[in-house]
Amino acid sequence: MGGLEDICNTGLVLGLGYEGKGDNGFKSMMNHQQRNRCHEFDRSGPMASPEMSLSLSLAHDTSIKIDMEKAYDKVQVIRQSSPQSTITSFSNANHEIISIKRERDVGCEDVEYSERQSSRASDEEDDGGARKKLRLTKEQSALLEDNFKEHSTLNPKQKQALAMQLKLRPRQVEVWFQNRRARTKLKQTEVDCEFLKRCCETIKEENRRLQREIQELKALKFASPVYMHLPAATLTMCPSCERIGSGGGGSGGNNSSTKGPFAVAPRSHHTYNPFSYHPSRAC
DNA sequence: ATGGTCAAAAAGTGTG
């Protein structure tokens, strides 16, 4: 990032090169508010570059004009804020970022902004390996979101078209959709998780209730004279908990109050499988 | 003002 000092000392700066660590270096020189302003500015302006020409003006009226229509994928105008302040940048065939700045007291926001935006124009980030993320603007996100609502995956043509529309690389569109699908899935997983937790609590509560019921029945059985006349074969004992249950079928309903104590077959360890639950079934 | 922390999101990597 060799251009900073030049910016301060001259009326015109030609910054060449796009060092991967440059952004962070700049950021570390800024305080939080400045950084935040940079970010806000980032959001405000990405696609607002109405002028399709790039001019490099030197102090002595020397200028370079570039036909943006013809060289669109190689060159991107970043911003032309005012007649007094011209900030442009473009990437050449080797993806070098050239930032041009005029006006002595332009804040660092513009420098960073132009650099960030320039990275969008380059097909690859040849910045020496350091990753440089862009933050999508609200408009870009909204458009991507709209497209995602229509179809959560894109075919190559759609991807290309959307990338063109958003002035992003197809790869970025692809990544966005990939991450978006992942977020959707994660959200659904969280919903399922919450659902299962609630089901688990319901089942636990039911289990507690049934245990109480068993205890009551046991007490009732041993107290009742009917128990004495019941054939031993009709009573079974769970080997693991040593609780007594009636041996006959008992597909489980909890309608014990209507059929009397021995009509109930408490769900024992033999028949109750808590892992047979599936979230798609209602609790 | 500054630095620490955290969540969200962009991007990288590996696999089927």
Next chain:
DNA sequence: CACACTTTTTGACCAT
């Protein structure tokens, strides 16, 4: 190519 998993960056918030 989509996906799962991971890494890295960014932005917001908070305490000092």
